[in-house]
Amino acid sequence: MSDLFSYDLLAAEGEARAGVFHTAHGPLPTPIYAPVGTQATVKAMTPAQLREVGAVLVLANTYHLYLRPGDELVASLGGLHAFMGWDGPILTDSGGFQVFSLAGHQGGESLRKIDDDGVTFRSHIDGRRHRFTPEKVMEIEQNLGADIAMVLDECAVPDNYDYLKEHALPRTHAWAGRCKAAHSRPDQALFGIVQGGVFSDLRQESARQIVDLDFPGNAIGGLSVGESKQAMLDTLDITVPLLPEDKPRYLMGVGTPEDLVEGVARGIDIFDCVLPTRVARNGQALLRTGKYNMRNAKFAEDPAPIDETCGCYACRRFSRAYIRHLLVAKEILGATLLTIHNLYLMLTLIHDIRAAILVGQFADFRAAFWAAREERAA
Numbered sequence: 001m002s003d004l005f006s007y008d009l010l011a012a013e014g015e016a017r018a019g020v021f022h023t024a025h026g027p028l029p030t031p032i033y034a035p036v037g038t039q040a041t042v043k044a045m046t047p048a049q050l051r052e053v054g055a056v057l058v059l060a061n062t063y064h065l066y067l068r069p070g071d072e073l074v075a076s077l078g079g080l081h082a083f084m085g086w087d088g089p090i091l092t093d094s095g096g097f098q099v100f101s102l103a104g105h106q107g108g109e110s111l112r113k114i115d116d117d118g119v120t121f122r123s124h125i126d127g128r129r130h131r132f133t134p135e136k137v138m139e140i141e142q143n144l145g146a147d148i149a150m151v152l153d154e155c156a157v158p159d160n161y162d163y164l165k166e167h168a169l170p171r172t173h174a175w176a177g178r179c180k181a182a183h184s185r186p187d188q189a190l191f192g193i194v195q196g197g198v199f200s201d202l203r204q205e206s207a208r209q210i211v212d213l214d215f216p217g218n219a220i221g222g223l224s225v226g227e228s229k230q231a232m233l234d235t236l237d238i239t240v241p242l243l244p245e246d247k248p249r250y251l252m253g254v255g256t257p258e259d260l261v262e263g264v265a266r267g268i269d270i271f272d273c274v275l276p277t278r279v280a281r282n283g284q285a286l287l288r289t290g291k292y293n294m295r296n297a298k299f300a301e302d303p304a305p306i307d308e309t310c311g312c313y314a315c316r317r318f319s320r321a322y323i324r325h326l327l328v329a330k331e332i333l334g335a336t337l338l339t340i341h342n343l344y345l346m347l348t349l350i351h352d353i354r355a356a357i358l359v360g361q362f363a364d365f366r367a368a369f370w371a372a373r374e375e376r377a378a
């Protein structure tokens with residue numbers, strides 16, 4: 001039995017790596033993609049269906065669960081695993097990203113206000129005032145009881161150099177230290193988060209400070225928030241090599257099929273993204289080579305599955321015509337079948353990426369992935 005929170009590197013090819021991270025609810029084979037269960041549920045899916053599509057790690061959102069039903073209630077019912085009926089590994093974010101996304105105004109008053117000690121915000125549900133400090137967030141995440149918890153950080157806009165350097169980064173680093181000091185749950189791994197926008201000197205400084213705190217895993221935050229794809233990849237090229245090799249590296253909130261391939265190529269081990277489940281509910285089917293809008297009239301009489309190469313339940317059993325019918329008729333099964341397909345696609349892709357690394361063929365896999373996309377686009 002391996003030590004809790006140890007990372008075993010099994011194979012590497014260039015920067016890409018395959019390994020295992022050990023949690024209290026079982027091993028995470030990495031690289032791994034985590035479906036997002038914002039409100040302690042991956043929308044439209046039962047835990048049994050999640051298992052069937054190959055999910056191992058599920059993400060839940062601290063901000064939402066703190067507001068409703070409340071972290072103390074979840075703790076009193078045995079913690080998040082028992083509450084949501086998922087006995088595999090769970091990761092909770094810190095809630096910071098949602099709070100900092102509340103930049104808008106309601107009734108002339110800003111929805112959030114940040115200072116060096118924490119952030120005060122109004123609930124998007126009932127407008128009530130709340131306050132997150134690093135210590136408060138650690139209390140909430142420990143009540144929720146996920147296997148991996150994240151420190152509170154400030155997610156600032158990625159291209160405001162002066163603000164990042166003078167305010168957001170010093171705060172992020174101080175808060176990481178306070179989170180570490182406040183965190184005591186031995187069955188929960190606390191990960192640090194490197195920020196710094198799209199600026200190489202700030203990313204380097206942030207990586208140095210976060211790595212010094214010696215968390216069992218390190219995340220890269222503040223990406224996929226409006227910067228260009230190239231800026232995101234350049235930032236990974238700069239940042240990932242500064243993170244320790246003997247700990248997992250988590251790229252937060254990023255995860256299209258091409259992001260998985262290019263993130264792994266740059267040394268990322270853990271991904272999460274709401275995109276596959278969110279677009280499913282809007283009628284979009286992801287493919288390795290692109291996507292379909294399944295509401296399109298051209299599918300009305302199409303007997304083929306969504307994707308002939310896919311082995312998911314939706315593709316094995318149902319036609320494009322039937323799935324389009326469900327979407328047009330606003331039947332909830334349409335959202336379930338497309339979510340099954342999209343998650344299966346993502347989880348099978350990351351599984352195949354890992355298998356390729358283990359046999360030293362990731363470079364070929366990556367080249368074939370891009371060649372197939374270019375062929376379809378042509």
Ligand SMILES: [Zn+2]
Nearest residue numbers: 310312315341
């Ligand atoms: Zn499918």
